[in-house]
Amino acid sequence: MLRKKECVAMLLAGGQGSRLYALTSNIAKPAVCFGAKYRIIDFPLSNCINSGIDTVGVLTQYQPLVLNEYVGNGQPWDLDRTFGGVHILSPYEAKTDTSWYKGTANAIYQNIRFMKMYDPEYVLILSGDHIYKMDYDKMLAAHKAAGADCTIACMQVPMKEASRFGILNTNPDGTIYEFEEKPKQPKSDLASMGIYIFTASKLFKYLELDEKDPSSQNDFGKNVLPAMLNAGEKMVSYRFEGYWKDVGTISSLWEANMDLLGDAPKFDLRDTERVIHSRSPLAPPAYVKGEVSNSLIANGCEVEGTVIHSVIGTGCVIEKGAVVKDSVLMGDVVVKAGASVNYSIIDEEVTIGKKSVVGDVIAKASKLEGKTNGITVLGRAISVGDGKTVPAGEIIDKNV
Amino acid sequence: MSSAVGVIFSSINDESVPELTKVRSKASIPFGGRYRVVDFALSCMVNSGITTVGVITKNNYQSLMDHLGSGKEWDLARKEGGLILLPPYSDESEMLYRNRLEGLKGASAFLRKCKEDFVVVADSDSVYKIDYSKVIEQHAKTNADLTLVYHEHRCGDSNSYMMFETDENERILTVDVNQHSTSIKKNYINVFVARTSYLRNLIQTAITRGYSSFSGDIILPGVKTGNVYGYKYEGYYQNIDSLQSFFKANMDLLDKKVRSYLFGERDIYTKINDASPAKFTESAKVSNSLIHDGCLIEGTVENCILFRGVKVGKGATLKNCIIMSENVIGDNCNLAYVVSDKDSSVVAGTTLAGCAQKPYFINKGMHI
Numbered sequence: 001m002l003r004k005k006e007c008v009a010m011l012l013a014g015g016q017g018s019r020l021y022a023l024t025s026n027i028a029k030p031a032v033c034f035g036a037k038y039r040i041i042d043f044p045l046s047n048c049i050n051s052g053i054d055t056v057g058v059l060t061q062y063q064p065l066v067l068n069e070y071v072g073n074g075q076p077w078d079l080d081r082t083f084g085g086v087h088i089l090s091p092y093e094a095k096t097d098t099s100w101y102k103g104t105a106n107a108i109y110q111n112i113r114f115m116k117m118y119d120p121e122y123v124l125i126l127s128g129d130h131i132y133k134m135d136y137d138k139m140l141a142a143h144k145a146a147g148a149d150c151t152i153a154c155m156q157v158p159m160k161e162a163s164r165f166g167i168l169n170t171n172p173d174g175t176i177y178e179f180e181e182k183p184k185q186p187k188s189d190l191a192s193m194g195i196y197i198f199t200a201s202k203l204f205k206y207l208e209l210d211e212k213d214p215s216s217q218n219d220f221g222k223n224v225l226p227a228m229l230n231a232g233e234k235m236v237s238y239r240f241e242g243y244w245k246d247v248g249t250i251s252s253l254w255e256a257n258m259d260l261l262g263d264a265p266k267f268d269l270r271d272t273e274r275v276i277h278s279r280s281p282l283a284p285p286a287y288v289k290g291e292v293s294n295s296l297i298a299n300g301c302e303v304e305g306t307v308i309h310s311v312i313g314t315g316c317v318i319e320k321g322a323v324v325k326d327s328v329l330m331g332d333v334v335v336k337a338g339a340s341v342n343y344s345i346i347d348e349e350v351t352i353g354k355k356s357v358v359g360d361v362i363a364k365a366s367k368l369e370g371k372t373n374g375i376t377v378l379g380r381a382i383s384v385g386d387g388k389t390v391p392a393g394e395i396i397d398k399n400v
Numbered sequence: 401m402s403s404a405v406g407v408i409f410s411s412i413n414d415e416s417v418p419e420l421t422k423v424r425s426k427a428s429i430p431f432g433g434r435y436r437v438v439d440f441a442l443s444c445m446v447n448s449g450i451t452t453v454g455v456i457t458k459n460n461y462q463s464l465m466d467h468l469g470s471g472k473e474w475d476l477a478r479k480e481g482g483l484i485l486l487p488p489y490s491d492e493s494e495m496l497y498r499n500r501l502e503g504l505k506g507a508s509a510f511l512r513k514c515k516e517d518f519v520v521v522a523d524s525d526s527v528y529k530i531d532y533s534k535v536i537e538q539h540a541k542t543n544a545d546l547t548l549v550y551h552e553h554r555c556g557d558s559n560s561y562m563m564f565e566t567d568e569n570e571r572i573l574t575v576d577v578n579q580h581s582t583s584i585k586k587n588y589i590n591v592f593v594a595r596t597s598y599l600r601n602l603i604q605t606a607i608t609r610g611y612s613s614f615s616g617d618i619i620l621p622g623v624k625t626g627n628v629y630g631y632k633y634e635g636y637y638q639n640i641d642s643l644q645s646f647f648k649a650n651m652d653l654l655d656k657k658v659r660s661y662l663f664g665e666r667d668i669y670t671k672i673n674d675a676s677p678a679k680f681t682e683s684a685k686v687s688n689s690l691i692h693d694g695c696l697i698e699g700t701v702e703n704c705i706l707f708r709g710v711k712v713g714k715g716a717t718l719k720n721c722i723i724m725s726e727n728v729i730g731d732n733c734n735l736a737y738v739v740s741d742k743d744s745s746v747v748a749g750t751t752l753a754g755c756a757q758k759p760y761f762i763n764k765g766m767h768i
Contacts, residue, residue, distance in 0.1 A: 036677035037693065075472070076674075269676035270696065280672045284653075284663040285433035285692035285706070293684055296677040299434070299693050300666070302656075311677075 003083055004119035005055045007140055007197075009048050010111065012104055013041060013128035014061030019249045021371065022379030022397040023347055028060060029248070030128030031067040033330035033348060035260055035269055036298040036313045038278045039070060040247060043133070044126045045077045045086070046276045051136035053124065055084035057114050059107045061091055061100060076279045089114060103218030109207040115200065123203050125196040125220065131256050131267065132193075132244035133274045139238050140197055148236040149202040150228055152176065153195035155240045165191035166221045168237050176235040181221040190237060193244060196220065202233060243267040250372040250395075254345055257311045257328045261294055269296075281314050281331075290318065298331075305335065313348070326362045336386070343392065344376040352378075353386035360392035368393045404518040404536055405481075405596065406445040407507055410438060411458035412500065412523050412590070416641045419761045420741065424463040427455070427524035429640060430724050430742065432653050432662075433692045433705050435670045436467050437640060438524040441591075443668045445520060446474050448532035452481030454510045455524075456503050458488055467671050474669045486510055500614040501606050508603045511596060519599050523590040527649050528637040529662055530591070535631045538570070539593045544629040545622055546598075548572065549591040551637045562588040562615050564623075566630045572623050577615055586630060589637060636661050647739060647759050650705045650722050654688055675708050683714055692725075699729070713748060720756070724764075738762065 017029030024032065030041035041058070048056050056079060060067055067088075074086030089111050091100050101107035108115075108125065115123060122143065124136055134153070143151040154168050162183075168190045169178035180186070206224050210216050216223045229235055243266055247253040259266040269276060283300025291306045300315035305322035313331035318324055321338040328345045335341055336354040343366065344359040352358055359365060359376035368374035370393045379397035384390060388400050410427035420429045427438035438455075445453050453476060457464060470476075471483030486507050504521075511519065518539065520532045530549065539547040550564065564575045564586050594602070602618060611617035622628040636658050638649040652658045662668060675694030680686065684697040691697065694709035699716035706712070707724045713731035721738045729735065730748030737754035741764035746752065750768060754760030762768060 076672075263681060270679065270694075275674055276676070277674050280674060280693075282666045282669060282672075284435075284659065284668075285690040286678060287654075287656075287659065287690055288686045289688050292680045292686055294682045295680050297680060297691065298677040307680075 005084055006120060007053055007055075007122040007124055007136075008115050008118050008120040008200075009044075009053050009056045009124040009126055009136070010108055010115070011041070011044055011056055011058045011126045011128055012107060013058050013067060014101055014107060015127075015129065016062045017129065017248060020253065021250065021395045022377050023250075023253075023345065024063070025379055025397055026063050027066040027380070028062050028064060028128075031070055032247075032253070033313055034131060034247065034253070035257060036296045036311050037280065037331075038276060040131065041067065041071065041128050042077075042276050042278045043131055044128060045071075045074075045079065046274070047132075047134050047136060048124075048126075049077050049079060049277070050274045051134075051140075053136060054079060054081055055118055055120075056086045057089045057111055058086060058128075059089045059101065059111065061107070064088070064090060070279055072279070077277045084118065087114065103223075104220045105207060105210050105216075105224045106218035108203075109211050109218070112204055112207065115204075120200045123198045123200050125194075125198070127194040129246060129248050130193065130244060131247055132240075132242065133271075133276070134195070134240060134242070134244075135274075136195075136197075139195070139240075142238050143197045143199075143236070146174070146236045147234065148197075149199050149233040150225070150235045151197045151238050152179075152225070152235065153193045153238045153240050154190045155193060155244055156189050157191040159186065159189050162186035162189050162191060166194075166225075168192055170237045174237050174239075176229065176237055179221070179225045179229055179235075190239075192221070193240060196225075197238075202228070206231075206233075250345060250375050250377055254328060254375050258309070258326075260296060260311060261309060283315055290320070305337075327359070342376075343374065344378065346378045347380040347382075349381040350378045351383040353384050353388060355386060356384050356388045356390070358384065358390045365392035371395065403516055404448075404450050404520055404532070404593075405511075405514045405516045406442075406450045406453035406532075407504075407511075407519060407521045408438065408441050408445075408453060408455045409500065409503060409521070409523045409590075410455050410461065410464055412503075413525065413641065414459065417643055417646060419643050419739075419763075420646065421460070423460065423741075423764050425458065425461050426640070428461075428464040428467050429525075429646065430707060431527065431640075431646075432650060433690045433707050435668060436464075437527065438464065438467070439668055439670045440527055440529065440662075441522040441524045442468075442474055442476075443670075444528075444530050444532060445522075446476065446669065447667050448520075448536075450520065450532065451476070451478060452484070452514065452516065454484045454486045454507055456486045456507055458503070461485075461487070469671065473671055484510060499612055501603070501611055501617070504599075504603050505607060508600065511600050511603070514596055516596060518593060519596045520591070520593050521599075525641065526589060526637060526639045527652075527662070528589070528633070529635055529668070530633050532591075532593070535591075535593045538629070538631055539595075542570070542629050543627075545594065545625070545627040546619070547593045547629045547631050548588050548619070549593075549631045549633050550586040551589050551633050552585050552587070553637070562619070564588065564630060570630045570632070571626065572628045572630050575615075575620055575623050577620075586632075589633065589639070593631075643739065643759060643761060644757055647722065647737075647756065651703070651720070653690060653705065654703060673708060694725075699731075699733075707742075722759075735760075741765075744768070 017024040079086040286301040342359040365374035476483035715732040728745040740762040
């Protein structure tokens with residue numbers, strides 16, 4: 001029997017994530033920490049395995065070290081396979097032509113040979129910057145039932161935000177008659193989630209056509225999808241209902257973390273039906289002596305201070321008299337005695353000195369204008385000296 | 401190549417903690433919120449550069465197998481060596497081994513194949529962190545037949561420990577098996593090092609001569625020849641030989657010094673289970689406790705060890721309890737000095753109390 005895979009997933013993980021500023025100075029966006037013990041890429045990878053897709057190409061380009069280390073052989077997601085499994089796909093040097101991934105479509109184009117190894121019927125294209133749980137298998141079933149050439153997952157967004165997304169204009173039967181990338185005057189509120197299923201032969205055909213077009217930006221949303229539509233291919237929308245969040249900005253990343261909290265959280269990580277897998281570090285359980293309320297605390301933490309309405313990553317230390325409120329601490333952060341952290345996102349391995357003040361109370365800080373809406377951001381591995389102040393809304397990537 | 405192999409006994413003195421070994425071997429007793437007792441001996445071997453470990457099993461080793469799996473968490477899933485389970489070897493008498501020597505017989509095929517010069521043999525009923533490579537170093541230097549690791553504090557409840565006295569070069573002079581003497585302070589912790597060839601011969605001799613007691617037939621005569629040495633281990637050590645000492649060993653982890661000694665370097669390996677981070681609600685009040693990923697805390701928790709996925713309901717109060725994974729403690733319960741095995745539940749409004757000497761024990765999978 002010839003070995004093949006019905007559906008291969010290709011995960012676009014090369015984006016720089018420039019709107020996360022200091023958080024992506026030296027790691028790719030999909031490797032950014034989320035929800036105390038995860039990284040963003042855990043969500044699409046877990047969705048794949050939970051949907052029965054065991055062959056995933058991860059396309060990396062920008063600062064891939066942490067991401068490559070993290071994905072490794074794919075074992076935490078059960079993606080270490082003899083045939084299939086997870087593969088890191090970086091741009092490579094070829095005999096005639098060497099190039100970086102020029103756009104999303106070009107990145108997939110450069111890996112057509114990888115996909116063809118598995119002789120797939122379908123290809124699932126994913127991006128590495130969204131937090132959600134989705135059964136791709138249901139979407140694939142819809143793709144097959146509709147006899148589509150391309151199925152685009154979409155969800156309703158508030159009309160006033162629609163111009164930030166790729167917008168689908170659909171017929172009553174769900175087929176798409178127009179695709180507009182970030183339109184100024186959106187005609188509908190159905191936003192593309194950046195999740196596509198293609199019938200493989202069609203994908204390969206249009207990627208090759210796109211590659212031959214010198215005027216193309218080699219982007220799915222801008223070029224490939226409109227080209228398929230113009231050529232009369234059957235494009236169908238797939239409505240997703242459930243939690244989905246693009247965490248490409250500081251404020252959306254903060255919100256998505258806060259969405260995990262509360263008695264009835266908007267996004268429940270505790271739901272055991274579709275477990276999100278991650279490369280769990282080897283830390284003992286969290287030690288808690290202080291006051292902790294309405295928060296998530298990961299293993300390895302030592303909490304002797306106060307934590308309110310916050311998400312605390314693996315191995316954080318919050319010393320006596322320190323207060324962390326409305327904040328996200330990523331992992332191995334040390335908040336020394338008497339320091340206070342408010343309305344902030346603190347990246348991994350940051351140390352905050354004694355009696356330092358980082359950020360301002362949410363009621364005041366959130367009124368600030370600026371790149372982060374008042375959220376204070378401390379970049380990876382920096383340290384804030386004793387007694388220092390970091391004003392609300394600052395983005396810091398050097399020692400203070 | 402590594403210079404030593406490891407051999408771990410997973411089922412010695414199972415009967416000393418009947419509550420916890422009803423459903424498992426001693427090695428797989430859950431400990432410290434996420435570990436199994438075997439993790440300490442096994443991780444220490446790995447951290448000492450040992451890459452081949454045989455685990456001698458006996459009864460009820462399903463849970464141990466489930467825990468160890470392929471050994472990948474200890475980096476022991478190898479083509480060469482790695483983790484090797486040594487199930488009970490039955491000879492014509494068709495009985496399971498009754499003692500250490502008979503257990504070692506089952507490992508003789510494994511030992512025959514080993515090319516390493518030294519072998520570290522350890523029980524897996526204790527919590528400690530020892531660098532076996534130092535023991536091997538001393539063993540090689542003294543050219544001893546056997547090097548027995550000892551600790552100067554009494555660290556268990558049972559009276560069946562071997563104690564001994566050494567000279568200034570750590571050579572063992574006298575051995576006291578029945579603890580008649582009160583002046584002897586060096587407690588053997590059931591870890592020894594030997595040359596692989598020496599141990600192989602020892603087992604062969606034991607088989608041909610029908611020896612049955614490791615201490616009586618091997619150590620005592622060995623000491624008389626003057627070539628058995630002690631190695632002093634000075635770090636944290638706690639033997640789990642009763643429910644009471646199990647309770648104490650867990651509670652010791654609430655001491656920062658013990659915790660950072662054992663786990664500070666994050667090199668005690670264990671099986672990984674994915675669980676979401678622990679969730680504390682508005683009504684949670686937690687002090688001096690260890691809380692593992694997957695827990696949901698809505699009540700009050702004081703001086704407790706909570707394993708993965710424990711739910712503590714609203715208005716419930718837990719004091720001095722050890723609650724193993726996936727327990728559900730209902731609203732308004734009041735628990736003090738309770739040890740609850742895995743997958744159990746306590747219905748809302750229940751009051752249960754034990755004491756440090758005799759914790760109230762809830763069997764695995766019970767509903768109270």
